Amino acid sequence: MKKILLITQLLMASIAVAAVNTSSSGIDIEDPPGMQSVVTQENGVTHIRFVPKPAASSATIPSKSTPTVSSEAESALPTNSSSTSPAIDTAVSKVNLDLPISAVPAFMALDLSPETVSNPSTPRDFAAALLNGVDRGGVLNTGVAIEATPFRWIPNVRTDIKAYSENYWNRLLYNFSFSLATAKASNSDSDAVRLALGFSALLYQNAESDPRRSTELKNAFHQVNESYQMSGISPGTPAAEIEDENPMAQKALQQAVKDFRNRSWEGTIWSAAIAPTWSSESGQISDLGNSGFTAWTTVAYGPPGKFFGDMLHCQLAGQLRYRENEHVVDSADSTHTADQNTFIAAGKLRLGITDFNGFAEGAYVKVWKGLNGDESGWRGAFGVEKKISENMWLVLSAGEQFGAATAAGSNELFAVGSFRIGTSQNAEYPAATNAER
Amino acid sequence: MSKPVVVDSKITLPDRSGKVTVALKERGAVHVGFGIDLFLGQHLIRHVVVFPDEDDVDKYFSLETVTALRALGIDCFGRAFSAATDDVELRLSFAIAGKEFATSKPATFSLNPSNPSREFHIRCLFA
Numbered sequence: 001m002k003k004i005l006l007i008t009q010l011l012m013a014s015i016a017v018a019a020v021n022t023s024s025s026g027i028d029i030e031d032p033p034g035m036q037s038v039v040t041q042e043n044g045v046t047h048i049r050f051v052p053k054p055a056a057s058s059a060t061i062p063s064k065s066t067p068t069v070s071s072e073a074e075s076a077l078p079t080n081s082s083s084t085s086p087a088i089d090t091a092v093s094k095v096n097l098d099l100p101i102s103a104v105p106a107f108m109a110l111d112l113s114p115e116t117v118s119n120p121s122t123p124r125d126f127a128a129a130l131l132n133g134v135d136r137g138g139v140l141n142t143g144v145a146i147e148a149t150p151f152r153w154i155p156n157v158r159t160d161i162k163a164y165s166e167n168y169w170n171r172l173l174y175n176f177s178f179s180l181a182t183a184k185a186s187n188s189d190s191d192a193v194r195l196a197l198g199f200s201a202l203l204y205q206n207a208e209s210d211p212r213r214s215t216e217l218k219n220a221f222h223q224v225n226e227s228y229q230m231s232g233i234s235p236g237t238p239a240a241e242i243e244d245e246n247p248m249a250q251k252a253l254q255q256a257v258k259d260f261r262n263r264s265w266e267g268t269i270w271s272a273a274i275a276p277t278w279s280s281e282s283g284q285i286s287d288l289g290n291s292g293f294t295a296w297t298t299v300a301y302g303p304p305g306k307f308f309g310d311m312l313h314c315q316l317a318g319q320l321r322y323r324e325n326e327h328v329v330d331s332a333d334s335t336h337t338a339d340q341n342t343f344i345a346a347g348k349l350r351l352g353i354t355d356f357n358g359f360a361e362g363a364y365v366k367v368w369k370g371l372n373g374d375e376s377g378w379r380g381a382f383g384v385e386k387k388i389s390e391n392m393w394l395v396l397s398a399g400e401q402f403g404a405a406t407a408a409g410s411n412e413l414f415a416v417g418s419f420r421i422g423t424s425q426n427a428e429y430p431a432a433t434n435a436e437r
Numbered sequence: 438m439s440k441p442v443v444v445d446s447k448i449t450l451p452d453r454s455g456k457v458t459v460a461l462k463e464r465g466a467v468h469v470g471f472g473i474d475l476f477l478g479q480h481l482i483r484h485v486v487v488f489p490d491e492d493d494v495d496k497y498f499s500l501e502t503v504t505a506l507r508a509l510g511i512d513c514f515g516r517a518f519s520a521a522t523d524d525v526e527l528r529l530s531f532a533i534a535g536k537e538f539a540t541s542k543p544a545t546f547s548l549n550p551s552n553p554s555r556e557f558h559i560r561c562l563f564a
Contacts (some may be wrong), residue, residue, distance in 0.1 A: 045474065080560040121524045152465070152524065160494045164466035174466055211520035211550075212466045218491075221518045224554075225470040225489030232474025232481070235510035235560040239443040243557045250439075253554040261550065 051178040104147050106179035109275035114145035121156045122153055133182060139283050140193045144182040151176055175202040179275075194291070197338055197418025198275040203297075209267025211260060220256035224249050262354060265302040265313035272297040292325025292339075305353070317348045323430065330371050340370040355387035359397075377401060441452070441514075446541040448531060448561045450503050455533040457506055458497035459485070461513055461559075462540075465525040467548060468492060471515030475500065488515060497532060498559035506563045513559040519548040529559055 120126035121250060126148055133144040151157050152175035163170045177200045185192035207213040228249040233242055272314025274295040302315040321344040330336035340414040346363035359382065367377040388394050450457070461471055464544060472488030474481055485498050500506060517525055529541040544557045 036531050118516075157464055160463040161466045161468055161492050162494060171507060212468075214520070217518075217520050218468060220493060221468050221470065221516075222489065224518075225491065225516060230472065230488055230516065230556065232472065232476070232480045232484075232512035232514050233558055233560070234476040234481075235512065235562045236479060239440075239445075242441055242443060242558065245439050245441055245554075249556075250554055253518055254551075257550050257553045260520055 022349050070404065078363060097177075103200075103273070104177070104179045105179040105200050105273040105275035105294070106147075106196040107145065107198070108273075109196040109198065109277050110181050110183045110194055112145065112181055112183055114143070117145045117147050120146065120148050126150065130180070133180070134285055138285050140182050140195060140280060140288075142182050142184045142193055144180065146180045146181070147177060149174070149177050161212065171210075172201060176200070185279065190281065192279060192281045193283045194277060194279045195288060196275050196277045198273065200271065200273040202269070202271050204268065204270040206268045209264070209269060211257075214260060217256055217260055220259075221253065224252045224256075227252070262318050265315050266304050268299075268301045270297070270299045291327075292323070294321070294323040294326075296321040312351045316346075316347070317350070318347045335373060338369060338371045341368040342366070342370075352385075357385045359383055359385065361399075364391070439555075440548050441558055442544045443558045444542045444544045444560070446559070448539045448541065448563050450506060450563055451533065451538050451554070452525055453533065454503055456502055458532050458535075459500055459511065459513075460476075460497040460530045460532070461494050461509045462528050462530050463494040463526070465519075465523045465548075467517050467519035467523050467525050469494060469517050469527065469556045470514055471513055473498065474496045476510045478510075482509065485511065486513075497530075497535075501546065503533070508563065510560065510562045513561075514557065516554055516556050517546075517548065518554045520550055520553055522549040525555070527557060527559060529561060531561075 016033050038066060051433075059328070079418075104117075106112075118125075118129045118132075120129050122380060126146075129144075129146045129148075133141055135141060140385040152159050159169065159171060159174055164174055179198035179200070180196070181198075182193055182195045185194055208215065228246045230246075272295075276293040277291045278288040279290070279291045296319060298317065298319045300315060300317040302313065306312055307314055321342075323342045326342060328338050328340055343366045344363060346361060348359055348361040350357050350359045352358060360380075362378070362380045364376070364378055366374075368374050379399060379401045381397050383395060383397025383399075385393050459473065461469065461473075463469060468491060470489035470491045471486065471493075472490060473485040475483050475485050485500060486493075500511070501509065511529075513529055517527070518526075524545070526543045526545045528543040530537050531539045531541075540560050541561050544559050546555050546557070548555060
């Protein structure tokens with residue numbers, strides 16, 4: 001009976017597709033009966049999850065008035081099972097593997113999805129961006145979001161295509177990224193500011209899935225250059241008299257990129273990131289104190305070719321994630337807090353075509369020093385995701401949570417419907433995610 | 438329709454004699470197909486590098502002696518391509534006996550998966 005109820009709730013969530021409208025002012029959500037929406041943002045992608053409403057609780061956060069929730073607020077949200085530990089639920093709710101390889105560590109660490117990101121491409125721009133983070137009184141400015149690939153513009157580091165193609169260390173440095181973000185602490189009345197630094201590295205990528213080393217892309221470029229030749233123009237000729245770029249060449253190269261991205265399921269990619277965080281109660285930079293860190297590593301592998309009658313792509317992804325010193329608040333008692341450490345190991349198998357995927361995932365979660373002390377749990381789930389429009393995916397999943405994660409020790413079935421709205425047009429783990437870097 | 442990136446520079450030749458060489462230098466790991474033509478006024482003298490010479494960045498090609506090069510001009514023209522997001526800087530380096538004596542102004546632009554290619558002309562007049 002309980003399973004039927006949950007499946008019904010899942011269907012109601014899917015019906016809510018029509019009730020979700022995006023506009024320039026934000027996202028309006030009409031919750032389906034018996035469900036409530038939880039909106040979170042990660043790395044520019046908005047996730048709208050519909051979870052069953054619990055019994056009446058003062059901890060409910062109205063979705064219409066709060067388009068996004070912080071990790072602290074999210075931890076305060078009631079979850080699908082009233083008997084499940086809040087701390088472990090918070091951790092489990094993040095085991096959806098919706099963490100792209102291109103995720104920006106500093107933004108992730110502060111649960112930010114900044115609309116404006118500074119991408120300095122020279123040392124001078126970088127210094128200016130850093131200086132904007134602090135005022136003359138030494139007070140940290142909030143809302144700073146910087147992402148940079150410093151080794152691309154540091155003098156004396158070769159970054160041409162030849163050096164990139166021939167040398168692993170050159171590729172490692174070229175794809176290394178640094179990020180910095182500041183945010184006001186969740187307590188809006190205080191001057192407290194949080195700061196995170198992020199470091200991200202692409203540890204391995206096979207040549208054919210690397211957009212800069214793919215032989216197919218290189219051959220396509222060669223073919224275009226053979227087909228659409230260019231010629232020199234004497235220095236005295238006015239620039240205005242020079243012909244426009246060849247549109248046929250542009251179109252052919254755009255198609256080559258599109259074909260490459262359609263093969264983005266294939267290949268191997270391994271990345272790692274770490275983001276230490278600090279907080280300052282006064283907002284002064286001199287008062288910054290370490291408040292932990294988050295780190296993760298992700299591997300994705302897609303075998304070449306298609307399966308099941310040459311129809312479906314296949315991809316395997318695995319992730320290890322550790323977060324230290326995460327501040328969580330008990331939804332039932334705001335004075336009950338903890339600074340917990342969380343470890344997550346997760347794996348995912350995905351089968352699908354360009355705009356429709358099926359997936360199965362499993363995850364192990366371990367929490368230390370949480371609201372209920374040390375806990376651990378497992379989760380298994382399966383589901384489907386359908387691209388319903390440009391940059392919008394509908395995700396439906398169901399599964400089971402078991403192990404010590406539940407206070408009663410019983411296994412808990414859950415069903416979740418969600419949307420993913422953002423700039424990514426691909427599944428979360430395509431090897432060619434690097435193409436967007 | 439977009440215009441090619443066009444950069445014009447004036448290169449002052451050194452007083453010493455010798456054969457001048459030229460290389461295309463690149464910042465940004467993108468594919469570059471290019472050619473280099475040598476001009477006297479509007480008239481093509483010869484092809485120094487035949488388009489599409491691809492990914493041969495940082496390689497020096499022989500031009501003329503300092504004396505013969507005065508009053509001539511060159512155009513390094515081509516196409517840059519990347520399926521990723523890259524900031525590109527291309528410039529010409531001029532050297533005698535392996536020692537660089539001048540560089541052109543850089544051609545700078547960005548490439549991304551939506552706009553993966555760009556045509557360019559880096560033109561230099563010698564004096």
